[in-house]
Amino acid sequence: MSFRKIVTLAVLGGVTLGLIGCGGSKGANDPFADSSEGIKPVSGFYGEHMSSEEELGLLNKKIVYFAYDSNNLTQADMRLLNVHAKYLLDHPKLDMRIAGHTDERGSREYNIALGQRRADAVARYLESKGVPANRLHTISYGKEQPVDLGSGEQAWAQNRRAVLEYEDK
């Protein structure tokens, strides 16, 4: 992780580590493993101003969290997904896998459906930004893969999420 960060940072000419968000996944297909793949900002894509520092920070963030029984995306989630949409468009050889998750309450199969809705919400948004649907692969793990094994609102909030992962075609 830190090696990847350092490489990407070098490409961009240095930003503070503090901007880089929490843990993304560590797949072998992670685009940041390749130092030649920098970010090429496309002006106007976001329809809003975004510094390259913020863009990098968001690109390293690959988890979208959800409220209880919700698959709604917040403004901040959309800002995050804009960055990933652009990255996908800039890197046509990459696909994205989106995994939806829920908290531990209720039926396992019903939670699979809720997790799928979260993954689908992310996929639909990326599509709306021009990413072809056939490059987005969704799966729901329902409540089968919690990151926080505890019970209670704090653990549940951590577990209600969609996780983005880049992968080679």
Place this chain on the structure above:
Amino acid sequence: MLRIKLFRLIISAFIMCYVQLVVAAPLNIDITGGKNVGIPIAVLPFEYATGSDPFARAVETDDIAAIIRNDLYNSGHFYTLDVQGIDTNPADIKQVDFGYWKNFGAANLVVGRIVSRGGGLYDVYFELIDIYKGNMEPLLNVRVSDKYPEQFRALAHYISDLIFEKLTGVRGFFSTRIAYITIERGKEQTINSLYVADADGYNSKAILTVPYPIMSPRWSPNGKYIAYVALGKQSSINVINVTNGKRDQLTKYPGINGAPAWSPDGSKLAMVLSKDGAPKIYVLDLETKELRRVTSGGAIDTEPFWDPNGQSIVFTSNRGGKPQIYRVILQSGAVERITYTGDYNATPSLTPDGKRLIMLHQSEKGAYNIAVQDLNNGKVKSITSANLDESPTLAPNGMMVLYGLRDGDQSLLGAVTLDGKFRMRLPLQAENVKEPAWSPFLLKN
């Protein structure tokens, strides 16, 4: 560093032992405390006789009487009397002192003997005696021939089945099996296993061990296969042969492949797919491979369960806003809502007579419990009372529900009678157990 590791190892070994003790201990503990629930019955130790083989010696075997007692007690329909240290040990009805057993509080008495036939084979005799009937004919008088000691445990379950059926009028489930999933969370990866075991939790065996989550095991009606969901990079519905572990993948569409449910005749599999948008109920003909969608709309439809008559499927849907149970008639496609109590009803199953609905129900306090709804009058009764109960599966005789429950950080299996009066925990030696599935009646013995 090494010392820390060793220390950790010792600690975790200690915890493992402790956990096993904790899990194993409730075998005979009635959580609800309904100690005198059911028919009082005394099961005497089976007498060992050498019979025609004077050189035969008593063999180390499973204690048949103890297994029968355990079966009957854990069914929730019997109160098994403690017969340790009693001074009478009749071998058959002619030797029974009826007055003594009336005083003892027994309504029924089981006596038996094991007779060696040589060559390692045994005949087992037993009698079921009604203490209040007042005549000299036993209710049951059975001889089972030519058994090896390794078969005694299965034989004991068979005897329990006969006794249960004679005294309750309903077929016993003691010779059936259960499946369940265990999770071992390691530092590097999580190991998920599909286990099968006897209905009392003994003879457990992993038939599948994989590094990705598996879900929703369901026995085929002939008891030979288990359908399940695998959540690898993509979800898929698979079928595993219980005997040889051979696997077949049935579906692997984009999105959800979930909630498999065998039709009562085993020719079709209902399932949930989201390949066309929202999760919907589909029926796959296992012979022709024809796939038919049976529900429509933009809401979540999931957890199909076939009505025992095969004409309709009950399922969970949030088409009314919150998850509730609906029924779709397969011929017409007509859908009706069947639950109205509470804001969360899911995981439906029906009793073999089709008259009662078992489901996951959220109580007014917000707890998730197992509940039974009478389909005639719509009345709902919760039969469990922890916080996060789930995954109810009904015994093939419709008298008991096995389910998943949480106790602290542990996931365990519990069993409860349909009236909620008797509850127990299954003695499974794993830390995290989930998603029990009760087998159908099996043709054996």
